[in-house]
Amino acid sequence: MDKLYVDEIKSLFLLDDFELKEKILSYHPYEISEALLELSKKERRRMYSILSPKEISYSISFLEIEDAFLLFNEMVPKYIVNIIQELDIDDAVDLMQELDESERAGYLKLMDAEHRENIKELLKYKDDTAGSIMNTEYINIDVTDTVATGMKKLLEQAVTSATIYTIYVTNKNDKLLGTLSLREMILARKNELIEEIMNKRVVSVETTKDQEEVAAIFMDYDFTSLPVVDKLNRLLGVITVDDVLDVIEEETLEDYSKFAAISDAEIDSDTETVLMGVKKRLPWLLVLSVLGFFTSTIIAQFEGTLDQIPTIALFMPMILGMAGNTGTQSLAVTVRGLNDGEFQTKASITKHLLREIGTGFMNGILIGIMLFGVTYLFLHLNHNPEAFKITQVVSLSIMLSLAVSTLSGALIPIIINSFKIDPAVASGPFVTMINDILALSVYFTLATMLIINTL
Structure with a gap:
């Protein structure tokens, strides 16, 4: 999307303060937020002087937390606190959570009592749970109200509510009893009781519910x-x-990072340093390098086979590549199924594993048959005396490696998930390395059995 509006906003700074404010506020808050990051420090400070905390808070809510902090460094504390107080409570809490303890305490002290208590209450909830992302501003009416009374309460609460499209019905003890849509409220007769028209079957979550499960709902x-x-x-x-x-x-983003074996795939081009990149990638690379030694060990065990038939080394990259790719495909399908809750029973897991190993074996047969002629022709043209035997080994290795690697790609995330660990940690590079070990074992074992032992 072209960001012509950024250049348009930058050009407005030739106007006087009154006209500048009027013109800037005609843009969408998102557009203003993008422009804020492109303006010079002098231009931004002029923005802070002409826009109230409430007016600029709409744009701050569209910024990444790191970008918001960059702007906060240019503002006086009282202005920052007033902006935070104007944000939706969940956005305000997200910002406050990222502050260090002393800075957070300072901002809380400057807030009015109501905002301070609301934010402190939400800060108690564990990160990545429903409690940490909820908003405490909503439309709430009593179960004993009439529609007329409920509509009056709706209008009073609508100004600060996070959403007006769903009205929540509670009793005097704040127990959730039902819901109403805004449309149902508007179409209902004034003298009807809320209890008579509300939807009594309510789907809700507790504060401890994981945010990923909330998203699924x-x-x-x-x-x-x-x-x-x-x-x-x-x-x-x-x-x-x-x-x-x-x-x-x-x-x-978190799952992508794990698949790629990176602790955090998000990169800020302005602040990312070489050292930060190293910290994100080094831990997994060290783990994978240790697994790489196992691959080397497999090759060392079959050093005699390689000495006698060095030609088989030509086909190692192809077999390893095929095994790694099919394992990653199986991994992706399985992780998706786990996230969608498809494997809740032993029967469903068994069915999935059988389907995956069948898919891998069938692909192996088809690819093995196709490669048989190509491999034999290649070796025959190079006058290799063991052309037929090597071709047999390559084709059989493809068949077996694809079946084993597909099973491995499906089984590893299921095992990890059974230990209540995010299955995405069974990342692509990790599964690929495991499949390399399995594929090499199959390949060299077949080469030893079908060629060396028959010489």
Whole structure:
């Protein structure tokens, strides 16, 4: 998407303060947030002087936390605190969580009592749980209200609520009893009781629910918001779809990082250093290098086979590549199934494993047959006396390696998941290395049995 609006906003700084403010506020907050990062420090400070904390908070909410902190470094503490107080409570908590303890305490001290208590309450919840991403501003009416009374409460709460499209119905003890859509409220008769028209079957989550599971509920039910309750079913807050989109992006990036064997795949081109890149990638590379020694050990065990038939080394890259690729394919399918909750029973796991090994074996047969003629022709043209035997070994190795590697790619994440560990840690490079060991073992064992032992 072209960001012409950034250049347009930058050109506005020739205007006086009154016109500048009027023109800037005509842009969408997201566009202003993008422009803020492109402006000079002098231009940004002029923005801070003409825009109120409330006006600039809309744009701050679209920024990554690191970018927001860069701007905060240019502001006075009181202005920062007022911005945080104007943010949705969940966004405010996200910012406060990233501050060091002393700085957080300083900002909390400058806040008004209501905001301070609300933020301190949400800071208690464990990161990556429903409690940490919920918003405490929502539409709440009493089960004994009439529609007329409920509509009056709705209008009073709508100004600060995170969402107005779902109305939550509670009793005097804040126990969640039902929900109503805004449409249902508008179409209901004024004298009807809320209890008579509300939806009594409510899907909710507790504060300790993992945010990834919350995202799955949103996708399953097509929700725009979801209530968060405590163990006594008392309504504490709501999670809105925009927060879930952030969760999905965060979890996707995290899973991608694990598949790529990187501790964090997110790179900030402005702040990322060589040392930071090394820290992210070195741990996994060290683990994989240790596994690489096992691969070398396999080759060393069959050194005699290589001495007698050095030609078989020509086909090692092809067999290893095929085994690694098919294992990664199986891994991706299995992790997707685990995330979607497809493997809840032993029967479903067994069915999946049999399907995967069957797929791998069938692919191995088809590829082995296709490669048989090509391999034999290649060796025959090079006048290799063992052309037929080597071709047999290569084709059989492809068949068996693809079957074993497919099973390995499916089985490893299932085993890891059984220990309540994220299956994405069975990353592509890790599974590929395991499959290299298995494929080499199969290849050299067949070469020894079918060629060396028959010489």
